[in-house]
Amino acid sequence: MDATRVPKVFLVRTEIDAILADLDEGDPVPSERDLATRFGVARETVRQALRELLVAGRIRRLGRGTVVSRPKLTQPLSLGSYTEGAISLGRTPGRILVTWEDTAADAETAADLELTPGTEVMHLERVLLADGERIGLESTYLPLHRFATLRGGYDPTTSLYAAIRATGVELAGARERIETVLAAPREAGLLDCSTALPMLLLHRRSVDADGAPIERVRSLYRGDRVAFEARLSPEPA
Template sequence: MDSPQTTRVPKVFLVRTEIDLLLADLTEGDPVPSERDLATRFGVARETVRQALRELLVEGRIRRQGRGTVISRPKLTQPLSLRSYTEGAISLGRTPGRILVAWEDVAADAATATDLEVELGTEVMHLERVLLADGERVGLESTYLPLHRFATLRGTYDPTTSLYAAIRATGVELAGARERIETVLAAPREAGLLECTTALPMLLLHRRSVDADGAPIERVRSLYRGDRVAFEARLSPEPA
């Protein structure tokens, strides 16, 4: 077994370090040298460079553009809060948008019925939308609402705008939510809607929101591209 003094650092790590230094001098939209150029510069195989670039793609540092690669803009960092996606994006200087995929009434499955506190099979409103930031597809949001509470949205709501603003306009205020985050890979349909590959890591959020009386408002499944979106939370000490 190698001692700490003799352990060799993997080539891909050394190449990644050199590429990081190279990217530090570039700005958003600048072209990244090709795999061949980087392999020649660092004296390594193209596969070693390819692996380092794959890591940078997943991290969102670079992105494909045409047949080349360029520097990406920083990730959209969303706060974990009761703010809507629209509010969060605007606060970061980004332009939010949405593409409607589906808006329909569906029978509640077991998980949806439990979260919305309705009988199994009860019709609920389902809204599925692609989330945009500056015109780029960054997420896929699937929302379920109790139909008996929000049926009027059918005639008043523009699905390309903030749903939370529309809910508040009905007189309902979001008072709390439970949210879980995990990492997954996108299914082929989801990858197609988000214009990425199924190999790209995703951030999956499950949220259940309630009003001041504890009555359920929504059940949401949100899938975000790991190379385009990050989340942060403000933490404080718990009382002793």
């Protein structure tokens, strides 16, 4: 490719990425002004390159400055819980309870849980943490008639799947869809990020061994802090 046709932002991003490779996690990133002077470009060009590196998870905001970020948390796409996935990667999981209520199922929730619209369901909304950093927002709906006993002693800052298994219910399968979205202002506030930051949105419907619905989950993850990985194998001929 003719170098003169490569976007200037791409060239600057590549140069900054090389600088980051020589820095350690938590080290400060040179300022926009310093980088613009070093590369002989406008500060807006540097600003755009830094925005792309922020989304890529290479850097993060800290106070009024920018520092080198640790690698993204790569979650496996599996029936395992967020807690299990984070621990397997050497990260410390955590949750902050936002909402825990019994509410009437809307048409979409009722259809996923095979209930009549208006039937009461249990709704838990929690901020997901990794090493104390807010990385996701999880909203779970459970059939109340199956899991009302969770009210008796479940700690919502711990794994919900472990609590479900403790009731004698085993997850046997799930359907999951992933798409990219932007966070609503409330969601961005809970995740301590900008509404302009791309998010990964997961919709999951899980069932037990009899095919009966267990949960309907909407999980929103920060695109700069989380990636997903799936293991694939050939289908039988």
